[in-house]
Amino acid sequence: MTGGGFVGVAPASPIDPSRWKGFPRVLGPSFLHLPTLTIGLLGVQILWSVEMSYASPYLISLGLSTSQVALVFLAGPVSGLVVQPLVGALADTSTSRWGRRRPFILGGCVVCVAGMLLLGYTRGVAAWVFAPGGHAHGVLTVVLAVISIFVIDFSINAVQAVDRALLVDTLPPAQQAAGNACAALMLGLGSVVGFFVSVPLVFT
Structure with missing residues (x-):
């Protein structure tokens, strides 16, 4: 797991590197450093692939038209436009004792899992409020x-933004290219795994 982090000592100027204490590092053997830094991208890519495969037919089964489904999936580009720079700016100025990036990664993962669970059990959750089968x-x-899709997309973009920033924070310039390559590898693996996970969901 990643260790260290940046803790600001002057809240008035938290993004001034000269005021940070501590240093970024990755615990464990060196050959695991790049996978450790990018493993979060693997997880969110799997969830995103499952969402993209499962959500459209599920929304259509709930009675939405294809045009309405397309509007719902504006959540992706909107979250990329809004969430990534916002979360990145918040993480840059964070003075958390747990580091600048770690709280946002963990928080984003928890929210993402909650959104995916909500998407899978929307009918059951709705039954807590209204009797099944009724219009309400x-x-x-x-x-x-729809809310769960927005939650998933927003949290995925948050984790991606912070995880990519973590590469820049932690790796020396000579390893930046290798870090980006490992991140791309994780995203590709996540897409493949997500495909095989989503196939039985779509056809059940």
Whole structure:
């Protein structure tokens, strides 16, 4: 797991590197440094692939038209436009004792898993409020499904932004290219694994 982190000592100027204490480092043997730094990208890519495969047919099964589904999936580009720079700026100025990046990565992962669980159990959650089969239950199911997609996309973009920044923080310039290559490898592996996970979901 990653260790260290940057803890600001002057809140008035938290992004001034001269005021940070500590140094970035990765615990464990050197051959595991790059996989450790990029493993978060593998996880979020798997979830994103599953969402992209499963969510469209699921939303259509709930009664949404294809044009409405397309509007829902604006969550992806909107989250990339808004969430990544916002979370990146917040992480840059963080003075957490756990490091600048780690709290955002862990928090984003927890939110992402919660969103995926909500997407998978929207009907059951809606049944806590309204009796199944009724119009109100159907409407709430759709609303929860749409909310879960936005939650997933926003949290995925948050984790991706901070994980990529972690590479820049931690690796020396000579290893930046290798770090980016490892990140691309994790994203590719995540897409492949996500495909095989989503196939049984779509056809069940």
